[in-house]
Amino acid sequence: MDFQRLEQILEKECLLNRAEPILVGVSGGPDSLCLMHGLARLRFSLLVVHFDHRLRPESGSDAAFVEVEARRLGLPFLSGSQDVAGFAASQRMSIEEAARVLRYRFLFAQARQHGAQAVAVGHTADDQVETVLLHILRGAGLSGLQGMAYRSIHPDWDERIPLVRPLLSFWRDETTACCSELDLTPLYDPSNQNPAFLRNRLRHELIPYLETYNPQVRRAVWRMSQVLAGDEAVVGLAAAQALQNCLVSRSDTQVKLNIAQLAQMEPGLLRAVLRAAINALLPSLRNVDYSAIERVERFVGAPHAGQVDLVKGLRGFAEAGNLVLQKSDQLGSELSWPSIALSAEIPVPIPGEVDLPLGWRMSTRWVDSADFPVFEAAGAGRSWEAWLDAGQLDAPIFLRPMRPGDRFQPLGLHGHSQKLSDFWINEKLPRRARTTWPLLVCADQILWIPGFRPAEPQRLQKNTRKALYVRLFRVDGSG
């Protein structure tokens, strides 16, 4: 291993000093073991931390192994443990996502407690390539394509302590070779072979397949991400300047921009400014979905009296020549919850609109595939709009409140059907709102729960040519 190169990266890219401790997360695999040894050899002050995901019966022995390795180097060690599988089930997350959330929460909590200057993890150049390819498959913009950074702040975990990834330019081959040179026998997590994890399929199937097109593809993608990181910085700077120029006012929950100035910008700059404005309100959102940007871009081109739903409960509307981006509780305030009579069965015209109590209105129209949202937007987030596969709609649709025995197959749960009452509990919707919440149904099947999710059978599929676009919104624009 080229420790001189590692030292340069630690100092110039990760901006680490030798005075304050660095918390290094060590699974016991070759990457993190190599990172721990490299940092120790270069005389950085360390705190070694292992997190046990309890996904395998023998996982406890991994912590013991890492502890022995840390002690051999005379380094302080601590570990934590949590039931990832249980958390994943309760939060309806994938195992991978749950593991990531709990691990980083723990690492950053320990970093705060021990006054660490940074949390260091062992992501390699191979991890970077996998990340970038994942983003391409999902249709990312520049911020996704540049992959992970040597040093970054993740406000969800900590506003101040950075996450550093010193091994981003070292290949997995190099960390393995480093372990051999140092006579270390790293742990190999058998779950890294499990093709049920998308990343493993990428690693073991997609990348070797792409290498049949270009044997250097990993290096090509890695360098692409490097170049794009530089381009993203240029775009970010240009956007920040342009945003300043058209900014009318700004608070934690609201950004106001001058529409006339926005409308004069080149499309690329306009989109970058809108992304920057959304990120100012939602700093932990890494990739702003393209279709949200497209909706607000269209709105800037032709402002109207209504509002546009963006991402994560953010909405945009026009007010006195300004575009207002407003952050809000995703369900709105209690007084503004949609609600219909217990006995209601309201036919919904296609295309058309229908008024509901409390100033709510539902609109529907057919859209063809050119206007479908991409993968991520079509996913499982809460939303006041939905796209439903037109091929699955074979009877009139209407709105009604819940009935005893209602079941629902929420999108993103792989077709798993659950009692609607269980769905409400998971979503933490207060009981008083449940009984009159409008449900979009066809025959007796729930197609969409406005504000929440569409049903799995109505999802957009590969061959979907036409979809029903449905939206529930407040007519007065205040919802």
Added chain:
Amino acid sequence: MDFQRLEQILEKECLLNRAEPILVGVSGGPDSLCLMHGLARLRFSLLVVHFDHRLRPESGSDAAFVEVEARRLGLPFLSGSQDVAGFAASQRMSIEEAARVLRYRFLFAQARQHGAQAVAVGHTADDQVETVLLHILRGAGLSGLQGMAYRSIHPDWDERIPLVRPLLSFWRDETTACCSELDLTPLYDPSNQNPAFLRNRLRHELIPYLETYNPQVRRAVWRMSQVLAGDEAVVGLAAAQALQNCLVSRSDTQVKLNIAQLAQMEPGLLRAVLRAAINALLPSLRNVDYSAIERVERFVGAPHAGQVDLVKGLRGFAEAGNLVLQKSDQLGSELSWPSIALSAEIPVPIPGEVDLPLGWRMSTRWVDSADFPVFEAAGAGRSWEAWLDAGQLDAPIFLRPMRPGDRFQPLGLHGHSQKLSDFWINEKLPRRARTTWPLLVCADQILWIPGFRPAEPQRLQKNTRKALYVRLFRVDGSG
């Protein structure tokens, strides 16, 4: 087919008018046939042109078919024909590349002759996705990732007449459906099924495979390219401004930039400025290779007395505090050609340097895989530097001139070995230069012909860990 959307694109994106004729290239396949009908229906003035690549015995009947279709619409028609396979062989190009070159040469020559406002071709959204994926596999930057444009100038073909691609947002399914609706029976080129063509493998293997990861992957990649085109415009504008600020002088063959100002720029902006400067000298170069930018970036960080080879014969050197980018004949002027004695056998130290006559010097050093060039740079272009697989070098290396019976396996010819004398003829090196041109050899095998190509067996392979980097340069920096 949504002709209203097509009309909008023709007017707003392709910037076409109804007064001047548009030359539309029609192969007879569903895409170009649909384009011809769409343009005709929307009352644009057309000249229909078919180009026969003569790659199939029955190709002549394609022209007849297109002529019938054009006449049915009352449109003027003309066709041309050339021996693509012969041209490919003589120019050592792939069939695909040769077909492309001859086709566009013909289309643009006809466009000039008939006063066309643009050349229109039928590339679809599917073609766009394939193009972007090809660029990703090869490691492109932003300019490659944004794919093809609705309207673009290609100086190689014409400085003024644009190439327009009105169908870039229509999927192949839509053009096929359009042909059915219009009761047309388009031609299907059997070579579109031939997996020997990389694009066909992408279309029939890679994309369906990627769809197993994300059924919406084509739309995701298409939108990504759209977003990145906007970002590229923002970067381009920022780079143009920054370039103006540090520009000392500029001619057709030389750009001088202030090094101190360059050195103060953020890395991303510096790279964008360097790309812009190189593009000012080489306007037809679409993607500036990353490793060339990296070399000149390093040079800006630490200028030295020598010069850096960039792309296509462009080189950079320092002069009075300026970075000079100089365009030159790729072989230099005759007086500066490298030349060694007929009896010479000059040992080349590794690592080290050795002086040759006329102020030339060869330097060598080991580089590890992090410093390898990417796919495109490692390819078959002429160059004064090369990377040779260290694993293939099992004896001392030295420089000598050619000897009777010398054979060479040029990189990029799939291991095909040819007489060195035939190689010289293909490369059009004047006879008087051949006999004393230095060849880098190991045992009796030619490893590299400086200024031309490395040998196929020495190419970088997937598992190459270490390479010998060799460079031949003029010590006085004037070569």
